[in-house]
Amino acid sequence: SQTIHQWPATLVQPVGSPLSLECTVEGTSNPNLYWYRQAAGRGLQLLFYSVGIGQISSEVPQNLSASRPQDRQFILSSKKLLLSDSGFYLCACTFVRGTDTQYFGPGTRLTVL
Amino acid sequence: AQSVTQPDIHITVSEGASLELRCNYSYGATPYLFWYVQSPGQGLQLLLKYFSGDTLVQGIKGFEAEFKRSQSSFNLRKPSVHWSDAAEYFCAVGFLISSGSARQLTFGSGTQLTVLP
Numbered sequence: 177s178q179t180i181h182q183w184p185a186t187l188v189q190p191v192g193s194p195l196s197l198e199c200t201v202e203g204t205s206n207p208n209l210y211w212y213r214q215a216a217g218r219g220l221q222l223l224f225y226s227v228g229i230g231q232i233s234s235e236v237p238q239n240l241s242a243s244r245p246q247d248r249q250f251i252l253s254s255k256k257l258l259l260s261d262s263g264f265y266l267c268a269c270t271f272v273r274g275t276d277t278q279y280f281g282p283g284t285r286l287t288v289l
Numbered sequence: 290a291q292s293v294t295q296p297d298i299h300i301t302v303s304e305g306a307s308l309e310l311r312c313n314y315s316y317g318a319t320p321y322l323f324w325y326v327q328s329p330g331q332g333l334q335l336l337l338k339y340f341s342g343d344t345l346v347q348g349i350k351g352f353e354a355e356f357k358r359s360q361s362s363f364n365l366r367k368p369s370v371h372w373s374d375a376a377e378y379f380c381a382v383g384f385l386i387s388s389g390s391a392r393q394l395t396f397g398s399g400t401q402l403t404v405l406p
Contacts, residue, residue: 180332208392219396219399266332266333276383278323278383280333280334283331285330
């Protein structure tokens, strides 16, 4: 079955600490993968997308980065977290290339203190 | 640039009443349109989508939406709301990223639905 996993579900980190959020998908190959952030009162914002292994495009300048080391794995990272990085991070996947329909994972709630 | 407007931040309806959530978009080409629902602390679940063809599309959970090109609208409707429909609803427009290899979603700011018993 087609499933999106995100880990961890919740995370509390101090300012200046590193970050690694993981997204893995099942039931597909060569998907398009996306990272979105949902901040309170600010809606959903696309951060990164990837159309293949090692191919990352950034939509907004920030202190976050993304990597795709494997076909079905998408990682969101930061070397030093800021307070403004707090939010709900959602991974999305287009299970069938060309269908243009994005499905979302369960999300990771990040709180930076 | 593409944009999506959901003019109602919060809507309250009684259980069993009909529902319409408004969505207006701005996009120069033929839009790909989506409605998603989000329960607190959860990811987004796809309700329905419109790419082409019949302008009235049916989705899951008894929802439907109608695409009206002349009004640049894609309103979501349900004839009889259930208490479990209480959630936040997002309208989105999909457009091709410049390379043409992927489609990006631009979301509206969401409409919070409260259902009264």
